[in-house]
Every structure is written in C-alpha cells, then in structure tokens.
Amino acid sequence: MIERADQLVLNYVSKAADAAHGVLRADQRLDFAKRLRARIEVERHGSQSAREVAKVLARFGDPAALVEREARRLAEQGVPTKRDLAPAGVPATPEVAVSGEGPGGTRTFPAIVDDRDAPPGVRAYRRIAQERLDQQRQGHGLPLAGLRRAAMSSANPMATGGRDARTIVKEQPRDVSAMVILVVAALLVPIDLPPLAIFEVPVVVWAVGAALVLFSESWKVRDKFLGIGAPLLGYSVGGVLIGGLRVGIEAGMQAFVEQFFDVSGTMFMIGTGVGVVWLAYRLLDVS
Structure with a gap:
C-alpha cells in the first residue's frame, strides 16, 4: 500500500533526524534530512511497494551511521557542527529545528556503496554480496524467518523496517x-x-x-x-x-x-x- 511505503520512508528519515540531535546544528539537520529524503526517493524509483522500499532503506543502513558520516564530511570541510560548538566537557543539547539553510548547508549527499566509481560488473557483484549479507543478518531463508524478525524488532527495529505487531495494528x-x-x-x-x-x-x-x-x-x-x-x-x-x-x-x-x-x-x-x-x-x- 502507498501509505505503508511512505510511512517507512518517514520513519527512517525521522530516526536519522533524531540521531542528528546533538551532532549537527539545526540548519544542518534540516538540510541533511531534506537531502536524505530526496536521495531515498531517487533510489526507490517511484515504487509504492513496502517490500521494495524496505529493501532500499536497508541499503542505506543505520541512520545513526549516516549522521556520523555527515558529521565527518563537514569536519573535513572545516564546517563546525553542533558537536564542535559545544563547550569542552559539556554534552551538546538538542535544539529546535528552524527553517532555511545556513552556511553549514551542503548541496551534495555522501555517496553510498552503489555510487562509487567502479566498473558495472563490480557494482553488480557488490550489490549481490550485500544482499546476501543482509539476508544472513536478518535470518532470510530460514523457517519462519519473518516471525523471528518481527519478534526481534523490539530490540532491533531495522530488522523489520521498524514494523512489529504494534505498528501493524496502528497502520x-x-x-x-x-x-x-x-x-x-x-x-x-x-x-x-x-x-x-x-x-x-x-x-x-x-x-x-x-x-x-x-x-x-x-x-x-x-x-x-x-x-x-x-x-x-x-x-x-x-x-x-x-x-x-x-x-x-x-x-x-x-x-x-x-x-x-x-x-x-x-x-x-x-x-x-x-x-x-x-x-x-x-x-x-x-x-
């Protein structure tokens, strides 16, 4: 269903925005969330299938890891982040996001694995290997793997794309x-x-x-x-x-x-x- 597919994307972007609190400034978080959402829409190719969208999100990986990679990229460019601006010994505190783009905003999104410069054959085999690795991690191919992943979702929401019995009843x-x-x-x-x-x-x-x-x-x-x-x-x-x-x-x-x-x-x-x-x-x- 269209609502299910879009909800998966919104949940994923929300997790990334939450992970960015205390790491990126408000304007950087807004810019990061916008670019992440745009990149996901490109990767899903207009698909409204919840199963296909879940696979696309699995390729992006842990939202917290994307935030850390964005913070490292900004640091390499000399752009201060929320973490850099926090006083020594004092943890950064969340702030309310504001509209607009500040000087820390960037126009390009960090490349994911499939975007790196490599021959088509290498990218294809890399993608197959990654899919097999994801299947092993999530328990695909084993009896009742779907039920086991649903049971695990309370501890690891990414195991079922954030879906468990509670989210199904709600959505x-x-x-x-x-x-x-x-x-x-x-x-x-x-x-x-x-x-x-x-x-x-x-x-x-x-x-x-x-x-x-x-x-x-x-x-x-x-x-x-x-x-x-x-x-x-x-x-x-x-x-x-x-x-x-x-x-x-x-x-x-x-x-x-x-x-x-x-x-x-x-x-x-x-x-x-x-x-x-x-x-x-x-x-x-x-x-």
Whole structure:
C-alpha cells in the first residue's frame, strides 16, 4: 500500500533526524534530512511497494551511521557542527529545528556503496554480496524467518523496517480487524445461536471477514485464498476425513453424516486458526 511505503520512508528519515540531535546544528539537520529524503526517493524509483522500499532503506543502513558520516564530511570541510560548538566537557543539547539553510548547508549527499566509481560488473557483484549479507543478518531463508524478525524488532527495529505487531495494528487497522473477525467467527461455532434467515451466524461473520481480506491490498491473491480458504477446507475435507475415520466403512451414511457434523465445526475452528496465522505471518513479512 502507498501509505505503508511512505510511512517507512518517514520513519527512517525521522530516526536519522533524531540521531542528528546533538551532532549537527539545526540548519544542518534540516538540510541533511531534506537531502536524505530526496536521495531515498531517487533510489526507490517511484515504487509504492513496502517490500521494495524496505529493501532500499536497508541499503542505506543505520541512520545513526549516516549522521556520523555527515558529521565527518563537514569536519573535513572545516564546517563546525553542533558537536564542535559545544563547550569542552559539556554534552551538546538538542535544539529546535528552524527553517532555511545556513552556511553549514551542503548541496551534495555522501555517496553510498552503489555510487562509487567502479566498473558495472563490480557494482553488480557488490550489490549481490550485500544482499546476501543482509539476508544472513536478518535470518532470510530460514523457517519462519519473518516471525523471528518481527519478534526481534523490539530490540532491533531495522530488522523489520521498524514494523512489529504494534505498528501493524496502528497502520493497518482494517487488515487487523479482518483477522479478528475471522477469529470471532470460529469462536462462535460452539455457541448455539439462532440462524440469520437460512445462514448460521458463524458463516455470516466469516463472510464479513473474508470480504475484508479479499478487498485488502496488503496480501497477495494467493495469500488471501489460503487465509480464507483454510476454514472451508477444514470444514469440508477435514470433516469428511475425520468423520469417516471415526465411523468406519460399514457404519452407514446416517452415522457418517452425524459424525461429519459433530467434527466439522471443530475442523472449521482449526482451519480458521491456521488461516489467520498465515495472514498474520505474511503481514509481518516485509522482506
């Protein structure tokens, strides 16, 4: 979604601006944040995919490291920074950013790895090596890597581009509501509620949640059908298999039907749980 991609960029630039407090002057911080935002927009090439934007931000690295590199570059040019102006032995204190560009402003942004003068083949292999290194650091390629990175995000927000369960609830309430509705539909199965017209209440609630999932832009089509199809698969196929195993071959159709309706509700609940876990996993996985 466009909002998710832009939010990742804003979060990253905000972290860089926060890291610049006490290091750069107010005018330098403003100039640095402007150039950083402009450079990110160039690197993302207009992409509105949160996954692609997260990869671009991963290439820029730690925002604090960018601030330190900017401070060193200004020091090499003889431009005093907030750190240089602080009295000896007294730590620099944050100040309120003001508009405009002062004498410390600069027009060029420090080159990142891909910008250095090197043959195209060298840059390509360097980029591949960096991507593989990032994958090893973030746990890509391992089972349930997305969930592990989400669990780590409280200690290392860059592991998931600053996204965890809390940010997902805040930024994507409609998607979270869809999963909650599916869970509610499963929890209503054991309760004997009067039907709505000819439809059982859990089926109606499930249909509402399924519609929200289908109209969401956060999941791919395959993930949507897996998420909302798991309860139906559990109800039908699971009910037939478990019910057939419980009554045996020679029990007769009547006994099979009774066993089917006896276990199909439980299988629907299990399928719903599996589907919701899959949707949550794909929502957390921004790699």
